[in-house]
Amino acid sequence: MAANVSNIDVILKHDVINVPECPHGPTLLFERYGKGDETVKRFFACSAFRDRKECPFFQWEGEKVSEAKMHLREKHNQVQQLPFSHEECYNRLKKLKELPVDQLSFCKKCGLLLFPEETSNHEVKGHDIQFSVTSKMLNHPTELFSPLDNNKTFAQYLFSKSAVDFLIKTLSDADITHVLCVGTPRLHEAIQNLSDDGTRSLSSLLLDLDHRYMQVYHDVVFCQYNMFNHHFFGGEKSKSVFHQFVKEEKGKTVAMVMDPPFGGMVEALAATMDKIVHTWKTLSNKSDGTQLPVFWIFPYFMENRITQCVQKFSMLDYKVAYDNHALFTGGPMSKKKKRSPVRIFTNLPPDSVVLPLDQGYWFCQKCSRYSAPENKHCELCGVCPSKDGTTYVHCDKCGRCVKPSRFHCDSCGTCQQQDHRCGVSRPAGCHVCGSLEHKRRQCPRKLNLSSAEKSGRSIEDEDAPPKKRKKKRARKKRNQER
Numbered sequence: 001m002a003a004n005v006s007n008i009d010v011i012l013k014h015d016v017i018n019v020p021e022c023p024h025g026p027t028l029l030f031e032r033y034g035k036g037d038e039t040v041k042r043f044f045a046c047s048a049f050r051d052r053k054e055c056p057f058f059q060w061e062g063e064k065v066s067e068a069k070m071h072l073r074e075k076h077n078q079v080q081q082l083p084f085s086h087e088e089c090y091n092r093l094k095k096l097k098e099l100p101v102d103q104l105s106f107c108k109k110c111g112l113l114l115f116p117e118e119t120s121n122h123e124v125k126g127h128d129i130q131f132s133v134t135s136k137m138l139n140h141p142t143e144l145f146s147p148l149d150n151n152k153t154f155a156q157y158l159f160s161k162s163a164v165d166f167l168i169k170t171l172s173d174a175d176i177t178h179v180l181c182v183g184t185p186r187l188h189e190a191i192q193n194l195s196d197d198g199t200r201s202l203s204s205l206l207l208d209l210d211h212r213y214m215q216v217y218h219d220v221v222f223c224q225y226n227m228f229n230h231h232f233f234g235g236e237k238s239k240s241v242f243h244q245f246v247k248e249e250k251g252k253t254v255a256m257v258m259d260p261p262f263g264g265m266v267e268a269l270a271a272t273m274d275k276i277v278h279t280w281k282t283l284s285n286k287s288d289g290t291q292l293p294v295f296w297i298f299p300y301f302m303e304n305r306i307t308q309c310v311q312k313f314s315m316l317d318y319k320v321a322y323d324n325h326a327l328f329t330g331g332p333m334s335k336k337k338k339r340s341p342v343r344i345f346t347n348l349p350p351d352s353v354v355l356p357l358d359q360g361y362w363f364c365q366k367c368s369r370y371s372a373p374e375n376k377h378c379e380l381c382g383v384c385p386s387k388d389g390t391t392y393v394h395c396d397k398c399g400r401c402v403k404p405s406r407f408h409c410d411s412c413g414t415c416q417q418q419d420h421r422c423g424v425s426r427p428a429g430c431h432v433c434g435s436l437e438h439k440r441r442q443c444p445r446k447l448n449l450s451s452a453e454k455s456g457r458s459i460e461d462e463d464a465p466p467k468k469r470k471k472k473r474a475r476k477k478r479n480q481e482r
């Protein structure tokens, strides 16, 4: 079930009591509707894994499940877990660290650190083994573990060093002492390694779906976690680690940095963020309207979707660069490398986040925020208008700034792409009633069908880069699925 299938909605508020669980925690309720008609079918599916091959869980709402099927499910759930508990992992690590360096190895295929006597078992199966794992490697697990970047669910794209440095500087400038790293293992790793020189002023807790981290991090600095349903795989013990971490006391200030997979459901992520904020507020007795500083890392073309879900968030111009993404860099464009489309959305006042001046970012007095070098302030619009890293130009007829690739088409009456077909480039209207005024989600007829709150599952947005030809679209989709 792909996240950009536009005829599927996720329903976050419903009155189903017994929500079934898959190996990744409580499933989500989805609604599939047919084009042009009102037939809707509701079903439960995995919140984390969009590929049915990886989590085949599927259950119609109201479906009776046979005992045999339940049994198969339980078996499947067990196979998915690491063969060791978090505690066992940690005990293994202690013993592994006592071994001479050349004795410690790591199976890249299984994602397991191995004792010498365990290695041959993996070798005979032809698994790729890293021998002689040093303590430096253990302190840099995002380098040791092969990034699961060809996996749609994990979409492990790791920050470049400059992005990590920028985040750490920003957090320190904001006087943060505790960083909740949600799906940001490289940031967590950098913070953990700060402690070595004794000048550490930052602590961090990593919440991530990837269980390989249980082998290198103790259960007070890592919880296996699903950010689409706020599920802690380690149960109550793990939850209390999280509670302890977010509870503010004198001299302690918490912030959250989240870098979810691209194709993820914004509404589910926003609901998770609300739960985290609520926990922080309640445990820290915050009743004065202070906000938990949040940095949500996502592509610029999701701006409308994010700001619809979370008020008071603004998008910074900073381009977040990744090490292992073939296309996205933070620097200048080349034929192969594109500027990163990934930005930071935050509830901190934009003028308080200083973007690197040595990379050409500058402070716009009029907008009272830092802008990218190519983002020129438009006096007519009264803003620095660029979103996508190009210099926008003002169209007098439209009365607004547009991407430089657009031209004003008099038949359409708006600025369009060069190869557009007049009159057909507007996105399709509502699937339920056909109106161009609203999308299916806001359709008054649909809202009458059920009182449950529905949210869209489509990942596309108006500001998304243009889709031209089919081939190009398929290529872009592959590159953007992180």
Ligand SMILES: C[S@@+](CC[C@H](N)C(=O)[O-])C[C@H]1O[C@@H](n2cnc3c(N)ncnc32)[C@H](O)[C@@H]1O
Pocket (backbone or CB within 6 Å): 047, 048, 153, 154, 155, 156, 157, 158, 159, 182, 183, 184, 185, 186, 187, 188, 207, 208, 209, 210, 225, 226, 227, 228, 259, 260, 261, 262, 482
């Ligand atoms: C785009 S990567 C971000 C990594 C980050 N840029 C870094 O370098 O630290 C997405 C991260 O989220 C994790 N992840 C994927 N699905 C998740 C889920 N459902 N819940 C929690 N973490 C998840 C992945 O394992 C990965 O670490």
Ligand SMILES: [Zn+2]
Pocket (backbone or CB within 6 Å): 022, 023, 024, 025, 046, 047, 048, 049, 055, 057
């Ligand atoms: Zn699942």
Ligand SMILES: [Zn+2]
Pocket (backbone or CB within 6 Å): 107, 108, 109, 110, 111, 122, 127
């Ligand atoms: Zn193996």
Ligand SMILES: [Zn+2]
Pocket (backbone or CB within 6 Å): 364, 365, 366, 367, 368, 371, 376, 377, 378, 382, 383, 384
């Ligand atoms: Zn400006």
Ligand SMILES: [Zn+2]
Pocket (backbone or CB within 6 Å): 378, 379, 380, 381, 382, 385, 393, 394, 395, 399, 400, 401
């Ligand atoms: Zn303008």
Ligand SMILES: [Zn+2]
Pocket (backbone or CB within 6 Å): 395, 396, 397, 398, 399, 407, 408, 409, 413, 414, 415
């Ligand atoms: Zn125009």
Ligand SMILES: [Zn+2]
Pocket (backbone or CB within 6 Å): 409, 410, 411, 412, 413, 416, 420, 421, 422, 423
């Ligand atoms: Zn036209």
